[in-house]
Amino acid sequence: MTATAVIIDDETPARSRLARMLRDALAGRIELVGEASDGDAGLALIDEKAPDLAFVDVQMPGLDGIAMVTRIPAPAPYVIFTTAHDRYALDAFDAGAIDYLLKPFDAARLVRAVARAESLGMRAKAEEVLAPLRAATQATPRVLADKLPITANGRVLLVPVAEISHCIVEHELVTVHTQKATYTTDYTLAALEARLDTTRFFRAHRALLVNLDHVAAIDDMAGGKVMLVTHAGARLEVSRQSSRRLRSLLGV
DSSP, X not given: OOEEEEEEOSOHHHHHHHHHHHHHHSTTTEEEEEEXXXXXXXXXXXXXXXXXXXXXXXXXXSSOHHHHHHTXXXXXXXXXXXXXXXXXXXXXXXXXXXXXXXXXXXXXXHHHHHHHHHHTTTHHHHHHHHHHHHHHHHHSOOOOOSEEEEEETTEEEEEEGGGEEEEEEETTEEEEEESSOEEEESOOHHHHHHHSXXXXXXXXXXXXXXXXXXXXXXXXXXXXXXXEEETTOOEEEEOHHHHHHHHHHHTO
């Protein structure tokens, strides 16, 4: 019986290479039914396709692989993490992944990982595989402090969360924008999302969190997208999927 699979990786060459290996080395055993380039799109793809197996890159901008996987509703696919970094591979394995592929991996390593998944029952085993990762996430208390510590020029600044208008990934670094200043930080967007109150901070796309308290207007765009306009005049484009969620959230 052929199992279905999806690939979630922000690097196009990596997705193409893995897709080719699945086609060449595992034809008849694995059918690729979709690809996504970020965590948010990956969640939507899994919801749409309900695959048996998901190859998920650990390190992605915005919602990273581990954070994404913890948000997959049951029943989840069997997850095999992929990564180019040893330390991320170890983190993924310790978090509960049954297997991981360290880039660059060859077809033989891929076949062994899939064979291991098949021997465990793949989708039937998925929830058990993800249980430690889900438990670790639930055990971590959310920090909803009214100040965000940001290191700048050798000092730790306590930035009032209420003053933050948006946080955006720029040149692989997260920049925090406030009413008065802009700060380049060492946070990942996923780390900020875990720390900030998500009833106020909305994930507009894979690289943008917006404080809805700072939104003055919402402009419709072509293709079902919207543009958020802040009180300070910043124009922030929202992805199509997130635009639908925002309309539902606001009832518009």
